[in-house]
Amino acid sequence: MSAAVGPVHEIAIRKVRPGKEQLFRQRRAAFIRVLKQQPAARDDREFESFLAMPTPDQTAVFIGMTTYDSLGANAAIQRNPRVVWNFLRFARTMDLKAYLYVQPTEGPAFDLGDLASQPGQVLEVGVRRVTDRASFDATRPAFIDLLSRQPGVRDSWEFRVVKGKNADNLTVGMTVYDNREATEAVIASIIDDPITQAYFATFEPVALQYATATTND
Numbered sequence: 001m002s003a004a005v006g007p008v009h010e011i012a013i014r015k016v017r018p019g020k021e022q023l024f025r026q027r028r029a030a031f032i033r034v035l036k037q038q039p040a041a042r043d044d045r046e047f048e049s050f051l052a053m054p055t056p057d058q059t060a061v062f063i064g065m066t067t068y069d070s071l072g073a074n075a076a077i078q079r080n081p082r083v084v085w086n087f088l089r090f091a092r093t094m095d096l097k098a099y100l101y102v103q104p105t106e107g108p109a110f111d112l113g114d115l116a117s118q119p120g121q122v123l124e125v126g127v128r129r130v131t132d133r134a135s136f137d138a139t140r141p142a143f144i145d146l147l148s149r150q151p152g153v154r155d156s157w158e159f160r161v162v163k164g165k166n167a168d169n170l171t172v173g174m175t176v177y178d179n180r181e182a183t184e185a186v187i188a189s190i191i192d193d194p195i196t197q198a199y200f201a202t203f204e205p206v207a208l209q210y211a212t213a214t215t216n217d
Contacts, residue, residue, distance in 0.1 A: 004162035007042070008074065008101045009067050009112060011172065013049075013127065013207045014094040016060040024093040028064075031086040032216045038080065040073030041066055043113040047123055047211035050180070053187075054205060061097065063125055063211055067112045071101065071163060097207040098127040100164035102172050107157030115176070116213055121154075122177040123211050128203035130169045136202035143199040146190055147175065152182025170206065183210055 016024045028046075035041050049061040068074040077083055104110040116123035130136045140158075147153055159172040177183040190196050 004071050004101070004103055006103070007067055007069060008071050008103055008162060009065060009110070009159070010074065011098065011100045011102060011125065011127070012064045013097040013099070013125070013209060014062050014064065015057065015097055016062070016094050017092075018059055020093040021060055024060075024062075024090075027086070027090040027093055028062075028216055031083075031090040032064075034080075034082050034086050035066065035077070038077045038083070040069040040077060042069070043067045043111075044216070045112055045115060046214050046216035047116070047125075047209075048214040049209040049211040051183075051210040053208045053210075061209060061211075062214070063123075063209060064216065065112055065115075074101070096165065098165070098170075100127065100161050100167060100170065100172060102159035102161055105158050105160050107174075108155050110157055115174075116211075120179040121212070122180055122183045123213070124173075124175040124177065124183070124209070125211065126173040126175075126208045127206040128171055128173070128208075129206055130171055130203045132202045133169075136171075136199075139195070139199040139202055142195050146193060146195050147186070150186045150189060152178040153186060154178065171203075180210075180212075 032044060036044060044066045047063040049057065049063060052061065144156060148156060154176040156175040161167050161170045161172060164170065177186065
């Protein structure tokens with residue numbers, strides 16, 4: 001992974017530990033309150049997953065995203081004792097499916113504050129471990145074209161991973177859909193298409209989540 005310059009977006013896909021959802025929400029709110037007080041932390045969003053592929057989640061899964069001025073600014077925030085204390089308490093309520101810092105490489109201008117922000121919109125977050133880079137790069141454009149032509153599909157982005165947990169060969173894609181009905185129809189329409197199958201054969205899914213915006217207050 002090459003050095004990142006400029007803003008970065010943190011993605012934390014978190015599995016709530018069994019029986020801990022109320023405590024998860026309480027401690028998340030306390031952590032986010034402190035995080036939002038840090039000048040270099042920009043937009044912060046929370047999404048609740050309602051579908052995971054290919055294997056359903058066994059507990060609730062929430063996706064937290066934060067935009068920071070830079071990796072260096074984020075590192076400074078993570079040394080703040082109040083941030084550390086609140087995060088450690090929060091961390092005891094969940095396990096991570098994926099934890100990454102990314103920068104967009106394809107798609108329209110990326111604005112976390114506006115991402116899937118309209119009522120009912122669905123955000124797909126795909127974290128994948130690429131097993132065949134040449135084939136991944138060769139098959140992805142046709143897949144994105146197929147996806148983009150489906151009714152109810154809005155914007156799509158591709159991201160490079162600049163830092164993260166077990167981040168070797170990881171890439172991230174995001175797509176916004178009009179609503180859950182459109183999402184389900186698109187999945188059914190393209191899942192068995194040879195273009196989709198050729199693309200999916202080039203990576204292993206780490207976390208493929210479909211989610212809607214929620215609050216982290």
